[in-house]
Amino acid sequence: MNKTQRQRLAWRTGFFVLFILAPVFDLFRFDLEENHFYLLTFPWTLGIDAFRNGEISALEMALNMGLRFFLPLALIVGTGVWVAWKWGRLYCGWLCPHFSVVETINHFMRKASGKLSIWDREALPEDQADGTHIHVEKKWWWVTGLLITGFSFVWAVVLLTYLLPPREIYYNLFHGELTRNQALFIGVATFLFIIEFTAARHLFCRFGCVIGLAQSLVWMGNKRALVVGFDRARISQCTECDASCEHACPMRLKPRSIKRKMFTCTQCMQCVQACEKVHTDDPRPPLLHMLQGQCALDVSLRDFGLKPEIPADCFPPIAGTNSDSPSSNGG
Known part of the structure; x- marks a missing residue:
């Protein structure tokens, strides 16, 4: 693993931890019970209820919409477009918690079957020219299956904590007191994630992820x-x-x-x-x-x-050759 991959691993790991803990510490989440966002521990409201109750004027409501909705949205979208324009799907490869799961499952599925996907027709070589050696053993399917199930369950629980109070969800989960709707959400979401992580994780990244597709379209431009x-x-x-x-x-x-x-x-x-x-x-x-x-x-x-x-300087020259000669455009 070179320096770039070590840096990428650090960024991915840190963002995955942030993805799990953000709702716990109210860094970012939408509370369905209170019907507003939390941002950096503070309630983030537009003041719609206050406007309806006559507590704020139309001008104050308009300022709230501009400063608390349109401005943050413009900053987020603008920053995302700028990053994608210069560097492409940088978020996907360096931060995205879903892509971290994709890479992890790829690794263990390859150890179990020699393939990165169950849909691949041919297995990859166990020994490669880059020094990679992966001995394929079917026993790794157990680890792969446990990881897929574990990641699916974690994703289901974490997504629920972005919608309902995290303390309530984790308390109910650890004490076996989940409500019917909470248990149903976690159960169905876990099942769907198992299917996606097992059979369609690459398809989702390519065609199902709106954030990923938007980055690709901007990058192509x-x-x-x-x-x-x-x-x-x-x-x-x-x-x-x-x-x-x-x-x-x-x-x-x-x-x-x-x-x-x-x-x-x-x-x-x-x-x-x-x-x-x-x-x-x-x-x-x-x-x-x-x-x-x-x-x-x-x-x-x-x-x-x-x-x-x-x-001529786009690629390093071969030792002993003329570095001033431009690269060939053939091929």
Whole structure:
């Protein structure tokens, strides 16, 4: 695990903990019983009831709507659009608690079956060019099943605490005193999450997540956004590898493809790390790099059949070659 992946693990872990604890400490949640949000421990109301009761004027109500609804919404959406425009699905790969579950289940399902999904036709190799060694044993299905069930239950309970007082939910849960509706919500949600985490977690990330799709659409609109770039001048060297970069991708994408086919890339950079490992004992630099600006056009403009001029410094030169010569646009 390189520095980038250690940083990503720290961010994902921290955000997953925040996802669980945010409603407990009233950092963010919507209380159905009180019919308003809590933000950073404070009630976050629009004052609709006060306006109906004549306690505040129409002007105060309008200010509340502007400052407590439209302004925060604009800041959140604006920040999300700006981040996605520059870096793509950065939230998905570095923070999203659902994607953390996806990657964890991928890991153990691969140990149990050699596949990242039950729908994959062929198992991945146990030994790869990037040094990965995963011995497939069916006993790992027990661990995979327990993790899927455990994550599903945790997600169901946590989502309920975003809607009802967390102390009430956890007290009732630990004392076996859940109300009928609480038990029904947790039971049904757990069942649905088990199905999703087992059979459709990648499909959800690709097509079912509104936040993810919005990031992808914004990212696709910026031809110079951060993207995985492939040094096409050395395309022949790929025959020396076993597609370790593809095997490392948790979304099961092909990192050497054009941008359109990388629509759901989460910027986790695991494919780049795999390529780096393949070249650990190779004097030649890796073929995959994260690119931005003019360097990213080789990936994005090829969607339209174009072959743009790529600056010579987009990829590190091979030792002993002329670093001033531009990379080839063939391939």
